[in-house]
Amino acid sequence: xxxxxxxxxxxxxxxxxxxxxxxxxxxxxxxxxxxxxxxxxxxxxxxxxxxxxxxxxxxxxxxxxxxxxxxxxxxxxxxxxxxxxxxxxxxxxxxxxxxxxxxxxxxxxxxxxxxxxxxxxxxxxxxxxxxxxxxxxxxxxxxxxxxxxxxxxxxxxxxxxxxxxxxxxxxxxxxxxxxxxxxxxxxxxxxxxxxxxxxxxxxxxxxxxxxxxxxxxxxxxxxxxxxxxxxxxxxxxxxxxxxxxxxxxxxxxxxxxxxxxxxxxxxxxxxxxxxxxxxxxxxxxxxxxxxxxxxxxxxxxxxxx
Amino acid sequence: xxxxxxxxxxxxxxxxxxxxxxxxxxxxxxxxxxxxxxxxxxxxxxxxxxxxxxxxxxxxxxxxxxxxxxxxxxxxxxxxxxxxxxxxxxxxxxxxxxxxxxxxxxxxxxxxxxxxxxxxxxxxxxxxxxxxxxxxxxxxxxxxxxxxxxxxxxxxxxxxxxxxxxxxxxxxxxxxxxxxxxxxxxxxxxxxxxxxxxxxxxxxxxxxxxxxxxxxxxxxxxxxxxxxxxxxxxxxxxxxxxxxxxxxxxx
Numbered sequence: 188x189x190x191x192x193x194x195x196x197x198x199x200x201x202x203x204x205x206x207x208x209x210x211x212x213x214x215x216x217x218x219x220x221x222x223x224x225x226x227x228x229x230x231x232x233x234x235x236x237x238x239x240x241x242x243x244x245x246x247x248x249x250x251x252x253x254x255x256x257x258x259x260x261x262x263x264x265x266x267x268x269x270x271x272x273x274x275x276x277x278x279x280x281x282x283x284x285x286x287x288x289x290x291x292x293x294x295x296x297x298x299x300x301x302x303x304x305x306x307x308x309x310x311x312x313x314x315x316x317x318x319x320x321x322x323x324x325x326x327x328x329x330x331x332x333x334x335x336x337x338x339x340x341x342x343x344x345x346x347x348x349x350x351x352x353x354x355x356x357x358x359x360x361x362x363x364x365x366x367x368x369x370x371x372x373x374x375x376x377x378x379x380x381x382x383x384x385x386x387x388x389x390x391x392x393x394x395x396x397x398x399x400x401x402x403x404x405x406x407x408x409x410x411x412x413x414x415x416x417x418x419x420x421x422x423x424x425x426x427x428x429x430x431x432x433x434x435x436x437x438x439x440x441x442x443x444x445x446x447x448x449x450x451x452x453x454x455x456x457x458x459x460x461x462x463x464x465x466x467x468x469x470x471x472x473x474x475x476x477x478x479x480x481x482x483x484x485x486x487x488x489x490x491x492x
Numbered sequence: 493x494x495x496x497x498x499x500x501x502x503x504x505x506x507x508x509x510x511x512x513x514x515x516x517x518x519x520x521x522x523x524x525x526x527x528x529x530x531x532x533x534x535x536x537x538x539x540x541x542x543x544x545x546x547x548x549x550x551x552x553x554x555x556x557x558x559x560x561x562x563x564x565x566x567x568x569x570x571x572x573x574x575x576x577x578x579x580x581x582x583x584x585x586x587x588x589x590x591x592x593x594x595x596x597x598x599x600x601x602x603x604x605x606x607x608x609x610x611x612x613x614x615x616x617x618x619x620x621x622x623x624x625x626x627x628x629x630x631x632x633x634x635x636x637x638x639x640x641x642x643x644x645x646x647x648x649x650x651x652x653x654x655x656x657x658x659x660x661x662x663x664x665x666x667x668x669x670x671x672x673x674x675x676x677x678x679x680x681x682x683x684x685x686x687x688x689x690x691x692x693x694x695x696x697x698x699x700x701x702x703x704x705x706x707x708x709x710x711x712x713x714x715x716x717x718x719x720x721x722x723x724x725x726x727x728x729x730x731x732x733x734x735x736x737x738x739x740x741x742x743x
Contacts, residue, residue, distance in 0.1 A: 340598020340611055343583065347591045350580040357540060357574075358592040359566035359658065360599055368601050 193315040197387060199427040200322035201380045206407040206419035207333055208376030213405070214413030215337055216369040217349050222263060222279035223377055224400035225286045226256040228393070230378025231385040232296055238306040238386070245308045249382030256378025257371045264370040268363050283401070290393040301392035308386035318387050325383070326420075329376060334416045336372070345369070349414075399448065406451045409458050412465025421467055426451070493518050493693040494570070494662045499538050499548035501531075501717075508534045509545065510717045516662055516693040521684065523704040523725060524697045526714035527738050532697040533575070535714070536664050540572050541565050553661060567594060569660025575667045577647035579639035585650055586635040589622035590615070592657035618657075625653040629679055645676035652683060662693040669700040681707055701729065713737075 209223045234252030237243045243251070267278040290296045297303065309317050337345060348355045348362050355362055385391055403426065411422020430447050438446070458465060494516040501509040508531045516522055524532045537543035539550060541562035550558040557565050566572075580588050590596075596618070597603040597611045604611055626632045629649040631642070639647055648668060655663055668680055685707055688694050698704055704711065704725055711728045713721040715737050721728055728734060 336601075336604075339604075340596070340615055341601065341604050343587050343591050344596070344599040346582050347580045347588075350582055351578055353542065353562075354574065354578045354580070355591075356562040357542075357566055357572055358654065359563050359594055360591065360596065361563050365599060372601070 190315060193319045195427065195431060196319045197315070197322055197383075199424050200319070200326050201384050202404075202407065202423040202427045203326045203420050204329060204376050204380035204383070205404055206411070206423035207329060208373040208380070209404045210408045210413060210415075210419040211333065211336075211369045211373035211376070213408055214415070214419070215345050215349075216366050216373075218264075218268075218366055218370060219276045220263070220279040220370075221276065221398065221401040221405075222283045223373070223404050224396040225283045226260060226374035226377040227381045227384075227400070228286065228290065228391075228396035229259050230256040230381030231391050232290065232302065232381070233378070234382030235302055235305040235385040235391060236296070239304065245306055245386050249379060249386065252382040252385075253375045253379035256381065257375030260371045260374035261367065264367045268366050268370075283396075283398070287393050287396055290396075296393075297391070299393060301390055303390050305385050305389040305391070307389060322383060325379070329379075330416065330420060337416065402448075402451055402455070406455050408465075409463075410454050410465055412468025415465070415468045418465045418467040422465070426454075494539065494550070494552050494695075496539060496550045497548060499535065499545045499550070501534060501538060501543060501545050507717045509538065512548070512714075512717075512719055514539075514695075514712065514719070516695050518661065518691045518693050519688055520710060521688045521694040521696065521708045523708040523711040524695060524714060525699075525704065525711055525728070525738075527740065529716075530714040531717040532714055533666060534717075536572060536666055536695075536697065539664060540570060566658060566660070569594065569658060570662050570664075571655040571658035571660045572664040573648075573651045573655045573666055573668060575670060577639070577644070577651040579647055579650055579654070581638065581640055584636050584638060585626060585631060585642075586619065586622045588639065588650060589625060589654050589657050590618045592654045593618040593621070594658045594660065621659075622657065625656055626650075628683060629653050630675075643676075645672040645674065648672050649676055649679060649683075652680065656683075656687065661691075663687065663695075665694065665696045665698075667697055667699065669698055669703045677703075705729065 205223065205227055212218050212220055212223070230252040233255040234245075234248040237248040237251055238245050263278060263282045264275075267275040291299045307314070311317060336342065344360060344365060348360065348365055352362050407422040407426050408419045409422075410426065411420065412418025429450070433443070433446065433450075494514075496512065496514045499509050499512040500507070512531075512535055514535070524535065526532055534543055538545045538548075541557075541560060545558065548558065549556060552565065552568060552570055555568065557568065557570070580591070583591070593614070595614070597607070597614050623632060623635055626635050629652070631646060631650065634642070639650060642650065648671065652665065652668060665684070668684065669677070672680055681703065684694060684696070696704070696708065708725050711723065711725045712719055713728055713734050720737070721731065721734055
């Protein structure tokens with residue numbers, strides 16, 4: 188039982204990192220991308236392969252995995268954001284399918300049967316305890332770093348950009364630069380989460396990083412409250428624990444399997460209509476709320492022309 | 493200072509700007525007048541980079557800028573306001589102004605991480621300037637409040653103050669007086685006059701003839717995407733042919 192709870196804590200911690208990273212992109216940047224799991228995959232595979240093939244120490248491999256994920260994000264953000272944010276959602280779908288297709292078909296990554304034999308981060312009888320503690324500490328540092336980032340001078344710029352991007356540019360501010368930066372930081376955090384996953388569970392398959400994973404992360408951010416610091420943290424914990432709790436209901440597998448998907452998508456739709464600021468967001472001050480109204484006003488402007 | 497030649501723009505088959513030439517000089521306030529749809533705002537948008545001209549050149553402070561994106565032109569010191577105030581509603585007034593500092597290192601993460609002291613110094617200077625500007629428009633006491641609590645005219649004043657944070661050499665004002673009434677009228681006039689007196693080139697799109705007569709040195713009359721007359725405010729306002737164009741009578 189204690190092992191189960193520790194594993195749940197580790198998974199929750201990894202999801203907190205993923206959701207916080209995604210929130211920087213979706214909530215604070217106002218950038219609609221579905222590709223967050225891809226950077227999670229890039230971090231996981233890079234870190235695993237760097238330690239397996241090159242014999243790098245695991246912590247170094249994890250940091251490099253995060254960096255590689257951040258750098259890989261430019262491949263998606265630079266071409267699509269230079270043109271217009273509207274292309275990002277489509278480009279991100281293509282990016283996700285493409286990268287997963289590559290992982291699925293390259294011998295190097297273990298292809299569709301998955302990558303096994305990953306080096307464990309720690310060898311100790313207290314492995315799970317130490318790992319859970321480390322992940323909680325990394326989450327705490329990440330959350331504090333994000334809070335520092337989104338308040339103060341940088342946060343002022345992010346808020347102004349989300350309020351009115353055209354005026355923002357007329358004042359000399361570079362919105363593309365900020366978006367590309369947020370995208371890289373959010374992707375780097377996902378990459379770090381990937382490394383943390385790889386060196387604990389020691390097995391990766393490409394289908395972990397598909398569209399279902401995107402939907403789960405979106406649910407965590409939206410239900411918790413986009414563009415708030417604590418929203419995605421609580422959303423991630425809640426939605427990591429919920430499916431496990433459902434398991435205790437002992438439903439037949441034919442009901443269980445689709446139930447999770449139904450709940451998650453149902454939650455997103457419910458929250459977007461009823462409570463777009465999320466459980467822990469504030470009514471004013473942006474989030475998806477601001478993003479929605481901005482999307483609406485820009486489409487109205489286009490209509491007027 | 494700012495000098496544009498041959499600016500041309502078509503939207504579909506409609507010519508909204510037909511080979512426009514305009515020169516703005518330091519210390520001079522120029523009015524851009526004409527009926528709605530004449531292309532005044534399009535001209536502003538071309539000068540500030542929000543509309544890409546089909547042809548023409550723009551020189552600002554000795555530098556070709558027609559290919560630069562909007563934010564880079566603003567960084568060179570070309571500021572503007574909008575017909576609506578368009579303040580950042582999630583920010584306080586002082587934050588609305590601070591974000592408009594021409595060099596705002598806080599927008600770059602690299603600076604935030606590697607030069608935190610520099611960012612903090614700029615914050616402090618920016619806050620002082622922002623507070624002084626808010627005092628100038630009589631809203632110093634509201635610095636920490638949100639823009640949504642202000643009257644429309646006060647919001648326009650904040651929009652002007654925000655553009656002045658740029659402290660550039662040229663400022664374009666798009667209908668500064670529209671929706672402005674009461675005491676804010678005099679404040680608006682005083683601030684604009686003071687900016688010109690400090691050596692800035694000012695260009696104003698405006699329908700308020702009284703305001704133009706009071707503060708503008710020169711006027712440019714636009715009609716159907718063309719500049720049809722240019723001269724002293726007095727002469728242009730006395731021209732019966734222009735009055736007819738303005739009010740749409742073809743007698």
